[in-house]
Amino acid sequence: MAKKKQSPYQPRKRGIGFYIKRDWQLYVLLLIPLALVIIFNYAAYPGLRMAFMNYKPAKGYKGSEWVGWDIFVKIFKDADFKRALKNSLIFNIIDLLVGFPMPIILALMLNELRYPRFKKVTQTILYLPHFLSWAIVANVAYTMFRPSTGLVNIWLMNHGIIEKGIPFLTEKWHWAVTYIIIGVWQSMGWGSIIYLAAITNISAELYEAAGIDGANRWQKMWHITLPGIKSTTVTLLIMNLGRGLMGSNFERLYTFDNTQVRDFQYQLAIYIYDKGLSGGNFSRATAVVLFQSAVGLLMVIISDRIAKMLGEDGLI
Amino acid sequence: MKKNLKRLSVFAVVSAMVMGSLAGCGGSNPDPTTAATTTAATEPATTTTAASSQQEQTTTAVSSDATGMDAWTPFADRVKITVPVYDRSKEGYPAVDDNYWTKWVQTEFGDKYNIEVQYVPIPRGDVMTRYSMLIAGDQTPTILMEYDYPKVAEWANDGAMQVIDLDKFAEVAPTYYNKMVENDQLRYTDINGETYFVLSERPYYNTPYTYVRFVRMDWLKQVGYDHVPTNYAEYTDALTKIMEAGLCEHPGSGELMLAALQNDAYTRNFPYREFPISEEEWIQHSSLGTGSLSWEPTYKFLKRGNAEFHAGFLNPEFDLFQYETDIKADFINGKIFQYGGYMSANVDWLTAFYENNPDAELAVASNYMAVEEGVVDMPTLRADNPFGMIIGFSNLATEDELKAAWMYMEWMVQEDTLFVMENGIEGVTYTLDEDGIPVVDGDYRGEEMLNHNCNIDMTCIAHASKVNDTIEQSIKAITPQGLPQDFEQALLDNYNELQEIANNGWAYSDPVFAMTIEEESEYTSSLLSLFQEYYVTLVKCDPAEFDTLYEDFKNRYLEAGYQEIIDARLKAYQNGQTTTLPESAKK
Numbered sequence: 062m063a064k065k066k067q068s069p070y071q072p073r074k075r076g077i078g079f080y081i082k083r084d085w086q087l088y089v090l091l092l093i094p095l096a097l098v099i100i101f102n103y104a105a106y107p108g109l110r111m112a113f114m115n116y117k118p119a120k121g122y123k124g125s126e127w128v129g130w131d132i133f134v135k136i137f138k139d140a141d142f143k144r145a146l147k148n149s150l151i152f153n154i155i156d157l158l159v160g161f162p163m164p165i166i167l168a169l170m171l172n173e174l175r176y177p178r179f180k181k182v183t184q185t186i187l188y189l190p191h192f193l194s195w196a197i198v199a200n201v202a203y204t205m206f207r208p209s210t211g212l213v214n215i216w217l218m219n220h221g222i223i224e225k226g227i228p229f230l231t232e233k234w235h236w237a238v239t240y241i242i243i244g245v246w247q248s249m250g251w252g253s254i255i256y257l258a259a260i261t262n263i264s265a266e267l268y269e270a271a272g273i274d275g276a277n278r279w280q281k282m283w284h285i286t287l288p289g290i291k292s293t294t295v296t297l298l299i300m301n302l303g304r305g306l307m308g309s310n311f312e313r314l315y316t317f318d319n320t321q322v323r324d325f326q327y328q329l330a331i332y333i334y335d336k337g338l339s340g341g342n343f344s345r346a347t348a349v350v351l352f353q354s355a356v357g358l359l360m361v362i363i364s365d366r367i368a369k370m371l372g373e374d375g376l377i
Numbered sequence: 378m379k380k381n382l383k384r385l386s387v388f389a390v391v392s393a394m395v396m397g398s399l400a401g402c403g404g405s406n407p408d409p410t411t412a413a414t415t416t417a418a419t420e421p422a423t424t425t426t427a428a429s430s431q432q433e434q435t436t437t438a439v440s441s442d443a444t445g446m447d448a449w450t451p452f453a454d455r456v457k458i459t460v461p462v463y464d465r466s467k468e469g470y471p472a473v474d475d476n477y478w479t480k481w482v483q484t485e486f487g488d489k490y491n492i493e494v495q496y497v498p499i500p501r502g503d504v505m506t507r508y509s510m511l512i513a514g515d516q517t518p519t520i521l522m523e524y525d526y527p528k529v530a531e532w533a534n535d536g537a538m539q540v541i542d543l544d545k546f547a548e549v550a551p552t553y554y555n556k557m558v559e560n561d562q563l564r565y566t567d568i569n570g571e572t573y574f575v576l577s578e579r580p581y582y583n584t585p586y587t588y589v590r591f592v593r594m595d596w597l598k599q600v601g602y603d604h605v606p607t608n609y610a611e612y613t614d615a616l617t618k619i620m621e622a623g624l625c626e627h628p629g630s631g632e633l634m635l636a637a638l639q640n641d642a643y644t645r646n647f648p649y650r651e652f653p654i655s656e657e658e659w660i661q662h663s664s665l666g667t668g669s670l671s672w673e674p675t676y677k678f679l680k681r682g683n684a685e686f687h688a689g690f691l692n693p694e695f696d697l698f699q700y701e702t703d704i705k706a707d708f709i710n711g712k713i714f715q716y717g718g719y720m721s722a723n724v725d726w727l728t729a730f731y732e733n734n735p736d737a738e739l740a741v742a743s744n745y746m747a748v749e750e751g752v753v754d755m756p757t758l759r760a761d762n763p764f765g766m767i768i769g770f771s772n773l774a775t776e777d778e779l780k781a782a783w784m785y786m787e788w789m790v791q792e793d794t795l796f797v798m799e800n801g802i803e804g805v806t807y808t809l810d811e812d813g814i815p816v817v818d819g820d821y822r823g824e825e826m827l828n829h830n831c832n833i834d835m836t837c838i839a840h841a842s843k844v845n846d847t848i849e850q851s852i853k854a855i856t857p858q859g860l861p862q863d864f865e866q867a868l869l870d871n872y873n874e875l876q877e878i879a880n881n882g883w884a885y886s887d888p889v890f891a892m893t894i895e896e897e898s899e900y901t902s903s904l905l906s907l908f909q910e911y912y913v914t915l916v917k918c919d920p921a922e923f924d925t926l927y928e929d930f931k932n933r934y935l936e937a938g939y940q941e942i943i944d945a946r947l948k949a950y951q952n953g954q955t956t957t958l959p960e961s962a963k964k
Contacts, residue, residue, distance in 0.1 A: 117536060118537070119535045120536050141903050146568070209694060319697060323907075336902060340505065355595070363874070
């Protein structure tokens with residue numbers, strides 16, 4: 062087989078030392094996040110063996126008894142775990158269905174705003190909820206939505222729209238709707254940033270050409286903007302599927318807790334805290350988190366394959 | 378000469394060791410083979426035979442002449458001890474682990490004996506998690522302490538604490554040890570047959586006079602009462618009339634029910650229990666750890682709550698309130714009939730109440746207010762445990778650290794130490810009144826200010842509350858100052874009423890287990906969540922549906938783990954690993 066002739070225009074291959082020497086400042090900067098990832102994401106891995114032990118902090122790893130899969134068996138037999146798992150799945154799917162498209166829609170709408178000052182003010186208002194902690198959001202929500210003393214119910218009653226206060230946060234079905242909507246409201250503004258960034262990468266020439274061809278704004282949005290951010294959307298969807306389906310936001314659930322909504326509020330994050338961390342049962346907490354992670358990883362792989370089958374780039 | 382001196386010192390050391398060993402033969406260390414059963418015994422009046430024999434072995438008081446502080450010398454090398462201190466995140470107070478008084482301890486005690494005393498903040502609302510983290514990180518404090526027996530039992534059981542020798546403790550800390558003997562606390566020192574704990578004192582444990590409930594006397598007068606309600610019929614009549622007179626929308630405001638829901642659900646059914654009580658029922662259900670939803674007294678309590686809810690006494694949203702914020706604010710703003718709290722010279726909510734309601738008049742509620750024939754026959758109340766902090770020592774502590782910790786406790790329990798720690802500096806944080814009783818200035822905010830409740834989170838290692846020589850003096854010291862009304866006599870009357878209740882035998886503690894109930898660790902947190910859910914549903918449900926719902930919830934609650942807990946408790950009782958009821962309360 063003849064040796065492939067190297068093109069005189071192809072850059073000469075150089076050793077790694079050359080690149081490090083040339084860009085050493087960048088590599089030094091890279092060391093910082095790399096160290097953080099190694100320390101916080103990988104150095105903790107040996108701790109996962111806790112899930113297979115009856116771990117007692119005072120006895121440490123050496124003194125604690127190795128119990129194999131016992132903890133997992135116990136968890137899967139636990140009715141509370143089944144309830145938490147079911148709630149987590151249902152709420153995360155709803156959250157994804159409702160919450161995932163919202164930032165995209167919002168980004169598309171923001172992109173269509175033509176008056177720059179109005180656009181900036183709107184964006185700031187939409188981003189603001191992201192910076193509020195869940196404790197504040199929940200407190201404000203309870204003040205607004207209490208059945209008889211909440212501002213919203215008082216207003217509705219004073220205007221004769223309702224006779225009796227709506228239990229927005231004190232009846233499980235109402236709670237579910239309010240909880241989801243507040244979640245979307247809190248995150249959609251911030252979530253739209255990445256799509257807006259993707260939109261700015263779309264060539265302006267495409268819009269000009271479409272304009273010359275007579276496309277209206279809706280058609281431009283549908284045929285240029287949306288396809289232009291498709292790969293970003295797919296990447297984020299895969300990440301959301303991996304992170305979102307099994308996980309749950311402890312702060313959000315905890316602050317929106319009350320005795321009448323536990324049927325729905327009891328999700329995996331609460332289970333981990335209630336039956337794991339708060340009682341010092343680290344083995345159980347670790348086992349549940351390990352299970353969540355394994356399912357999350359599986360979801361990422363599956364959704365990545367599906368994306369590739371549909372002709373997208375995927376993530377992995 | 379040098380050689381002879383060496384020989385002499387070797388001889389002295391060997392002699393001391395031999396004498397020590399011989400002394401040990403007749404010593405007062407509890408026999409480990411009997412400890413498992415003996416410590417299980419119980420309330421002062423009702424020791425079992427085994428318990429009595431242990432009592433004889435261990436209750437010999439130690440002479441403090443040759444031991445204790447007089448015998449202490451500074452450590453050759455600096456010894457560091459870590460001491461937990463509750464962090465209540467109170468606004469306006471200095472850091473609990475670094476303030477004037479932590480430095481004072483270091484100067485007055487630590488530096489004297491070459492000991493470094495370091496305080497470890499423990500969030501009051503999340504004790505177990507913080508301790509777990511410390512233990513997991515090999516940072517177990519030298520001293521571990523808590524008010525709840527099951528918690529310390531769990532630490533001992535999990536190996537976070539070391540077994541201690543009470544004789545050695547008595548040598549280093551004779552005053553502390555003798556107080557334990559005086560208070561009959563040696564029966565609580567063991568778990569699983571080994572000695573792990575020493576215990577601080579809880580003065581007046583069965584007459585909790587520092588907690589006082591106030592009612593709106595001006596409202597009562599307006600509806601025709603010249604006295605506070607002394608039974609439930611009067612109470613409901615007064616509340617109804619207050620509502621009808623338009624003085625208040627929901628006079629009960631759900632304050633008591635909310636307190637029960639959030640803080641002390643398990644103590645609220647005491648008045649609803651039959652008296653005398655079956656010991657087996659008491660063992661199974663009387664607990665601070667887990668709500669006893671399926672027990673008859675809890676049923677009665679919830680049934681009454683349901684009736685009060687539908688009578689309009691309770692705020693319909695009571696379950697969404699926070700006791701320490703919403704309810705207190707309602708009382709301060711003159712919106713509710715009653716509110717209760719711990720007394721001290723400076724009670725902020727009482728001061729604020731009078732500022733907002735200058736014409737209002739308050740009175741101390743009667744302890745008999747809940748009495749109703751067939752439901753609450755007598756005002757039975759939960760006595761505290763006959764001990765304050767249950768204190769154990771880290772399994773990581775060296776011999777020197779252990780000794781230093783014991784020295785710290787002995788030093789802290791001295792009257793002069795406690796006086797300074799609890800009152801501060803004369804003329805700065807307190808003044809002496811005409812009877813020579815220190816009156817603490819609760820408003821003082823200088824560097825020397827006392828931390829929460831007169832430094833109680835530091836002095837709790839010695840005793841659970843500040844006391845004076847007589848009850849009159851103690852009450853005077855906690856009587857709120859600077860108010861338009863003087864409550865000293867009312868507080869004294871309240872104490873006398875509590876004393877009467879205690880004398881009748883109606884005040885008794887929860888059982889203490891000399892072993893860990895594993896089932897409690899497994900189910901308690903999820904049962905708490907379930908209890909709260911059922912509790913609110915039952916209080917708010919249609920009265921016609923109450924019994925059906927209760928039956929359903931009761932069965933679900935038992936199936937969710939409560940049955941396993943009560944079975945395990947009963948088994949422990951049958952094995953002699955629990956305290957028993959005082960004869961006066963036993964059926």
